[in-house]
Structures are given as structure tokens and as C-alpha cells.
Amino acid sequence: DLAAAPGGKTAHMAELMKNEGKIYAFDVDSERIKRMKQILRWVGVEIAEVRKLDGRKAPEVLGEEVADRVLLDVPCTSDGTIAKNPELRWRLREKNIPKVVALQRELLESAWKLLKPGGRLLYSTCSMLPEENEEVVKWFLERHGDARLVPLSGPYDEGFLPGTMRAWPHRHGTIGFFYALMEKKSD
Numbered sequence: 001d002l003a004a005a006p007g008g009k010t011a012h013m014a015e016l017m018k019n020e021g022k023i024y025a026f027d028v029d030s031e032r033i034k035r036m037k038q039i040l041r042w043v044g045v046e047i048a049e050v051r052k053l054d055g056r057k058a059p060e061v062l063g064e065e066v067a068d069r070v071l072l073d074v075p076c077t078s079d080g081t082i083a084k085n086p087e088l089r090w091r092l093r094e095k096n097i098p099k100v101v102a103l104q105r106e107l108l109e110s111a112w113k114l115l116k117p118g119g120r121l122l123y124s125t126c127s128m129l130p131e132e133n134e135e136v137v138k139w140f141l142e143r144h145g146d147a148r149l150v151p152l153s154g155p156y157d158e159g160f161l162p163g164t165m166r167a168w169p170h171r172h173g174t175i176g177f178f179y180a181l182m183e184k185k186s187d
């Protein structure tokens with residue numbers, strides 16, 4: 001889990017894994033990591049190793065092709081959460097989008113290195129902007145012949161790239177969310 005704090009998805013994965021196996025949960029934000037540690041303790045997660053680490057460094061630290069699954073819930077503009085965080089509209093700046101997209105691409109490259117052949121990577125954002133979603137995934141697929149999109153169908157809508165998925169606040173009563181599942185071919 002390369003951008004893990006405050007750990008809601010780490011906890012959910014640990015539950016799905018029945019607290020067996022191992023999750024590496026990385027983040028760069030000390031305050032959010034503190035909160036994550038508390039949350040994971042409260043809900044009884046025993047299999048997560050939480051570290052303050054830039055996700056881009058993860059392959060150097062853990063090695064390459066070591067993970068069966070990677071969750072990359074990237075840092076994003078979070079514009080899908082405007083209903084929950086209305087003040088965000090005053091902080092969103094179009095000029096910041098390329099910077100966050102560059103980070104998303106770099107994190108995705110690192111996440112891919114970590115993945116074993118045959119493994120799967122879920123890329124997700126709480127953004128509604130195609131720049132942070134379908135365009136990042138298209139960019140990645142064009143550069144990685146060993147990557148294939150595993151089509152997602154429901155419970156939300158198809159994204160603008162077939163096989164990806166989007167949750168829409170006005171349609172699903174959720175925050176705006178994007179998901180793309182990719183598999184590393186094992187030839």
C-alpha cells in the first residue's frame with residue numbers, strides 16, 4: 001500500500017486477508033502515519049508494517065517483483081471530495097495539476113516495479129479529472145507492453161477508458177472516485 005495513510009484501505013485489505021500474510025503500508029506524512037497506526041491498532045490489524053517512506057523509493061527498499069498485489073491510492077487533487085470538503089474549491093488550482101500528475105506517474109512506475117509477474121495493481125484516485133485518471137492509465141499502458149487492464153464492471157459506471165470504473169457523487173451518492181486494475185503479464 002504505497003500511499004496508505006490514514007489507512008482505511010489498509011485496514012480493509014487486512015480484513016479481506018483475514019489478518020494473514022503481510023502488508024507494507026507507506027506514506028510520507030508523519031501526522032497521517034500517526035493516525036494510521038492508531039486506526040490499525042484499534043481495528044486489530046496485525047499484518048501491516050507501517051513505514052514513513054516515499055513510495056517512489058519502495059522498490060529500492062523492498063526489492064523488485066516482490067509483491068503479489070499493489071494498491072496505489074495516489075495523492076491527487078481530491079476534487080471528487082468537494083461535497084465533503086467544500087473549502088477545497090478555493091484551494092484547487094489548474095496550474096497544480098501537472099505537478100500532481102507527474103507524481104502519480106512516478107508512483108505508478110515504482111508500484112509496477114514492486115509487482116511480481118502475474119500480480120495485480122489497483123490504481124485509484126478521489127479525483128474526477130481525466131488528467132489524473134484515464135490519462136495516467138493510458139500513458140502507462142502505452143509504455144508497458146507487460147501491462148494489461150483487467151476490466152472492472154460495477155458497482156459503479158465505466159470510466160472514459162473502457163474497463164476502468166468511476167463513482168460519481170451525483171449518480172452514486174459517493175465521493176468522486178476512479179479505479180483501474182492492471183495485471184503484469186507473466187508470459
Ligand SMILES: C[S@@+](CC[C@H](N)C(=O)[O-])C[C@H]1O[C@@H](n2cnc3c(N)ncnc32)[C@H](O)[C@@H]1O
Pocket residue numbers: 002003004005006007008009010026027028029032053054055056073074075076126
Ligand atoms: C489519497 S491519500 C491515501 C488514503 C489512504 N489510502 C486511505 O484509504 O486511507 C494519499 C496519500 O499519499 C500520501 N503521499 C503523498 N506523496 C507521497 C509519496 N511520494 N509517497 C507515499 N505517499 C505519499 C499522502 O500523505 C496521503 O496520505
